[in-house]
Amino acid sequence: MAEEETKGSSSPSPPRLSYFEYKRTLKRLERFQNLIAHRGNCAINLQLVPPIEQLLPKIPEQNRHSMIDREIKRLMFVVHHDFSTTNISTTLIYRPVTGVETKYDLVLDYFDLLGSQNIDGHASLMLLLENCIGIFQDRKRKAFSELFNPLTWLALGMRAPISILEKAGLADDNTRSLVVKMYSRIMQTLMFLIIAFLATKLGVSIQWQDIFTKIIKLISAGNR
Numbered sequence: 001m002a003e004e005e006t007k008g009s010s011s012p013s014p015p016r017l018s019y020f021e022y023k024r025t026l027k028r029l030e031r032f033q034n035l036i037a038h039r040g041n042c043a044i045n046l047q048l049v050p051p052i053e054q055l056l057p058k059i060p061e062q063n064r065h066s067m068i069d070r071e072i073k074r075l076m077f078v079v080h081h082d083f084s085t086t087n088i089s090t091t092l093i094y095r096p097v098t099g100v101e102t103k104y105d106l107v108l109d110y111f112d113l114l115g116s117q118n119i120d121g122h123a124s125l126m127l128l129l130e131n132c133i134g135i136f137q138d139r140k141r142k143a144f145s146e147l148f149n150p151l152t153w154l155a156l157g158m159r160a161p162i163s164i165l166e167k168a169g170l171a172d173d174n175t176r177s178l179v180v181k182m183y184s185r186i187m188q189t190l191m192f193l194i195i196a197f198l199a200t201k202l203g204v205s206i207q208w209q210d211i212f213t214k215i216i217k218l219i220s221a222g223n224r
Contacts, residue, residue, distance in 0.1 A: 017143065019143035019144050019147055022136055022139050025136055029133050031071075032072070033049070033129040033130075034050060035068055036110070036122065036125060038068055039068050039072060042123075052064055056068070076108060080105070080108055082132065083107065088132055090108075090128060091104070091106075096118070106125045110125060
């Protein structure tokens with residue numbers, strides 16, 4: 001008897017990707033699913049995927065089988081990582097009537113399961129891929145709506161210095177802390193100026209020298 005293992009609700013929150021990153025992930029998952037469909041050579045699945053000539057253009061017919069296997073092997077670890085960001089487990093447990101139970105990974109052990117007489121690894125993997133694609137389609141839709149949220153662009157702009165430091169390999173905890181402190185000082189300075197401006201509009205007398213002195217002290221305190 002074979003059964004799939006499901007993850008609990010305590011799985012860590014998935015990393016938030018951009019709309020374009022979700023789009024690339026979906027393209028990869030769909031290509032992997034198409035390759036698996038052609039590898040299994042199931043008539044029902046083949047009706048739902050592009051023809052092999054479109055999937056592997058300019059590949060001679062006699063080389064397609066080996067090319068499909070090669071493409072699957074190249075993608076399987078990346079796809080397995082994609083699954084790890086969802087609540088979908090790729091683990092399948094086979095419990096024979098007599099003997100020791102065995103755990104398989106439907107993605108990484110795909111070729112090992114093809115020759116099994118007791119486990120339909122192909123059908124199980126096709127189902128999991130449908131589930132995973134559905135999750136990433138939903139994430140992509142949400143990420144697309146975020147493109148029109150001004151706060152998203154504001155957050156990206158504020159995070160730009162950290163992102164640049166991360167690309168350079170310099171974004172340790174101390175650096176992040178300094179950047180956060182810098183933003184905190186900038187926001188406090190802006191609040192001082194906004195309040196002073198509104199007070200001026202309301203006719204309240206403002207001692208600008210005192211305001212600038214406080215701002216300088218605030219900036220100086222942030223550099224310590």
